[in-house]
Amino acid sequence: MKKLYFFLAICIFIGCKKEEPKIIPIVKKKAPAIILTDERSVEIDTAIIGSYKSETLKQFYNSSENKTVWGNLKKRTYVLSQLQNSDKLGLEPEDYKASQLQKFEKRIGSLSDKDLATYDILLTYNFEKYLNHLFKGKLDPKKLYTDWDLDEKILDVNDVLIKAFNKNKLDSIVDNIQPKSETYKELLKALEIIDTFPDDNIEKITTDSLTKKISLNESNAALINIKKRLLFWGDMTGKDSLTTIYNKKTFESIKKFQERHGLASDGVIGQGTIRELNYSKEKRKQQIIANLERWRWFTTDFAENYFIINIPDYSLNVVEVQDTTLVRNIVVGTSKRKTPIITSTLRTVVFNPTxxxxxxxxxxxxxxxxxxxxxxxxxxxxxxxxxxxxxxxxxxxxxxxxxxxxxxxSPGYTNSLGVMKILFPNHHSVYLHDTNHRNYFGRSNRSLSSGCVRIENPLELAEHILNDTVRFSKVKIDTIIASKKTVSFKITKKYALYQWYWTAWSKKNQLIFRADIYNLDSDLYAKLRD
Known part of the structure; x- marks a missing residue:
């Protein structure tokens, strides 16, 4: 009996151990030596460096033999300028002691050796913090969310900084270290665009008088503030009499506004349209900044071929060699049963799944x-x-x-997964699949599933990614479906899957927003400014 208990204990231990993620040690290479020029340089007391409790900072100054490095005015000015203007990238200048550094700079000629050393350390410490925030974000998503499966991004900030420092190419670091995706660039543009808007002092649109939706040619007191907001955001141009009549000009402006916000662009003013109209300029700016942070968490290097899903946009794009080859509407999880954030690789297509x-x-x-x-x-x-x-x-x-x-x-057209699913490794038991609720794709709000992603017209997608006109032609796939037998096929072409979340961007100098269906933006912004 004792042997049996021992055997069971070993089995449990092994079973649990399989769930443990593998810890890959990070081997830190020695930072390159810093090439100092003949500007003023002083010795730094290592105790001051140690007080920052930063191994990275310690290694940086080991590379300069514990001497100050920022004697060059041009280099120093560049760093100060970056930190001072970090708000242009959605960051907070005072996170990097921008004001304190400027005060040191104004007294640079009269600083004692000790103050010069303190200033030098502060420049290095805060510039490296800034670079890290640009590369992988200020916050750690794994500490914020339980359902975000993203690989940690590793940056050898000393290596990057010292090489650029030695080659006098500091001005290339900031551009090179940020995400390269077009969406991220569109977000930076969105931040630039929203800063051109004046402060808004328009009254909130009340829904007291909105007992039903407002249609063309109807009259409603709420229309005065609705028109003011349309004019503010540029969806309506020129002048308007600001009457309570829902005229044709306002109708067309509302449709434009609805399209920018992912709403049904039918010109009918309901609660959803009012909710989006009531966002202030400041709230929209905060939303853009939250999205910039989120994009810094995502991978920097996209695969050659991939599926990219934007959960709040209810969209799936297939991208192959930098060309979008297919676009699909999708249904995603509700706020109670959220679709998780995942980076993975597509593995298998299953027809007629149970x-x-x-x-x-x-x-x-x-x-x-x-x-x-x-x-x-x-x-x-x-x-x-x-x-x-x-x-x-x-x-x-x-x-x-x-x-x-x-x-x-049982398999079949009315199965909850429909007639097809696509599998990929993940810790949440989710997948992409067809649905027996095919009418859902006609809705503008498609946060309706239990966590998995449902795809419109999935068999065309399967034919595309299986990429074999003989074995998987439309006729062959239809025959497989008609058999109602469950069969699986490996996806031989390598596709990455990026199942991500973003609610703001820009397009052709227009601000684009989507409803924050999981209520993540405000909370994330607040944590960024803590």
């Missing part, structure tokens, strides 16, 4: 429904199995022990 009811849906949806109607699962073509794999009739199902069973939906 669907096993997951624990959350079992608890929140299936069990209550089964208690009301024992034929609930049978009506959805879901079979109940006991732990031995035997079929359990609905009337024999024990409602007090629902977790003792497995619930499997």
């Amino acid at each position: 669907w096993t009811v997951p624990p959350t849906i079992l608890k929140e949806d299936v069990v209550p429904a089964m208690k009301r109607n024992r034929n609930y699962l049978a009506n959805k073509n879901i079979t109940i199995y006991d732990t031995s794999g035997n079929v359990v009739e609905p009337n024999s199902w024990n409602e007090n022990k629902p977790n003792n069973y497995r619930y499997v939906q």
Whole structure:
């Protein structure tokens, strides 16, 4: 018996160990030596360096033999300028002691050796902090969110800084270290654009008088402030009489506004349109800054071929060799069952998948429904199995022990996963799939799933990525679907998957926004400014 217990303990230990992520040690290479010029340089007391408790800072000054390095006015001016203007990149200058550094600079000619050393250390410490924030963000997403699976970004900031310092190319660092994606560049442009708007002092649009949606030619008191906001954002141009009549000019302006915000551009003014109109300039700017931070968390190096999903935009783009080859509408998770943030690689296409009811849906949806109607699962073509794999009739199902069973939906057009799913490695048991609710794609708000991403017209997508006109032509795929047999095929062409979240960008000098469906932007901005 003791041997049996020992064997079981070993098995449990091994099973748990498999769940442990592998820790890859980071081997820090020695930083290159700093080439000093003949400007004023003084010895630095290593105790002052040590007081910062920064191994990076210690290694930096080891490379200068613990001497000050910022004697060159041009280099110093560049660093000071970057930190002072870091708000142009969505950062906060005082995070980098910009004011304090400027005070030191004004007294540079009269600084004692000790003050010069302090100034030098502050320049290095804060410029390296700034570079790190530009490269991988100020905050760590893994400490903020439990459902964000992103690889940690590693930067050898000393190596980058010292090489640029020695080659007199400091001005190339900031551009080179930031994300290269077009969306990130569009976000920086959005920040530039919004700074051109004046401060807004327009009253909030109240919905007291909005008992129903406002349609063309109707009258409503709320229209005066609606028109003011349309004029402010530039969706309506010229002058307007600011009457309470919903005229044609305002109607066309509302459609333009709705399109910029991902709403149904039907010109009908409802609660969704009012909510977006009520965003102030300051709130929109904060949203842009939050999105810039988020993009710094994402990978810098995109794969040659990839799927990129923007969760709040309900969109999937297939990009191959820098060319967008397919675009699809998608349905994503609700705020209670969020679609996770994932970077992964597509592996397998499964046609005619079965669907096993997951624990959350079992608890929140299936069990209550089964208690009301024992034929609930049978009506959805879901079979109940006991732990031995035997079929359990609905009337024999024990409602007090629902977790003792497995619930499997048979393949078919009405299966919850539809007729296809795409698998990729992740820790959340999510995948891309078809749906039996195909009418959802016509909605503007598509935050409706239980966490997985549902794709419109998925069989065309499967044909595209399987990339074999003989084995996987449209006719062959239709034949597979008609068989209702579950079959899997490996995706031989390598596609990365970027399942990410951003709610702001710009396009053709226009600000573009999407509803923050998971309420992440305000909280993230607040944490950035803590």
